[in-house]
Amino acid sequence: TETARTKYYGAAADHRIGDIRLCVRNDGTIGSHWWYDWGTDYFTGEVVESCEYPQGSHTMYLWAGGLWVGAPSHGDTLVTTAYVTGIYYSEFWPELIDLSRIVKRTKIPGEPYYSPEAVSEEDYLALCIDTAPLANNNYYESEDHRPIGIEVSQSSYAWSYANAEDFVIFDYSIRNISSEPLEDIYLGIKADPDVHFATNWSGSVDDIAGFIGTIPDREGGCAFEDTVNIAWVADNDGDPEGSVFGQYSVPHVTATSLLRTPSDKAGVSFNWWAKGYTGYTTLFNLGPRERPFVGIWEEEWRELGTLGTGTPVGDANRYYLMRNREIDYDQYY
DSSP states (O other), rough: OOOOEEEEEEEOOOEOOSSSEEEEEESSSEEESSSSSSSSTTTTSSBBOOOETTTTEEEEEEEEEEEEEEETTEEEEEEEESOOOOOOSSSSSEOOOOOOOOOBBBBBBTTTBOOOOOOOOEEEEEEEOOOOGGGGOOOSSSSSSOOOOOEEEEEEOOOTTTTTTEEEEEEEEEESSSOOOSSEEEEEEEEOOOOOTTGGGGGGGGEEEEEEEEEEEOGGOOOOEEEEEEEEEEEESSSBBBBBBOOOOOOOEEEEEOOOOOSTOOOOOOOBBBOSSSSSTTTTTTTOOOOOEEEEEEEEEOOTTTTSOOOOOOOHHHHHHSSSSOOOOTTTT
């Protein structure tokens, strides 16, 4: 095993053994937050890429993303966020013994970092907590970080095989390290996808997102719906060069799929927002919301800190969103 160190916020490493090059970190975030200048991969020394597909094409599909964990705790409603908006901060921090610890393993015999315990051809393992004093660095919002008291073990796996080179699997194990029981826990991934050629930043403003809950499966002649729960993102037109797709086009679709949950009864939500103002504020963002009524009176309508349709601000509003079980309509509608 090896410990990785970078000069930016702990450790970063790129999955690059397959056709998708994806940056992972040891603070609960995914992606580099910048396409050319946000640290180096300790294991290779190269600048990390956020999410490049196909690898070597300089076409990008992610700015950054990160884990959200929410629960009623310590007499309040708390949500620990690894990523919220375009400004970098995380309320998760690497284990305090070594702030830059990340482990690399591979199941390929004879290769550096070979381990019989490896799951894939390229494993990255990291551990972070939300109770570190340094985690209280959210200068974007006035609300200070209050930890739930959790530890997150993050493992990510990648392969070079033809039938597995286009994805990375993440496995999160979350442990309660506080002194009180935790119930009604909700988990989420906040993603900020930017789909564009590396030097064409204007291409990132016209992305579209959507959700596929089920697909028809006719295996053996019996038609039924197979649950897939795929949240996808793409450029609105693929940025063709004239009438054809060329070197600077982004014709692909990338997605996140929920593979398993701690309970088969877990509900699923999918919510998106479109930026409505140039800058880091989310006040003018627009996102669909269901608006429940009881007779002619509204019930449980929350303003969310952003006029009711923007990205939720504050722990209580984020927790409310995470448990809404709403599936927003696809953005191209």
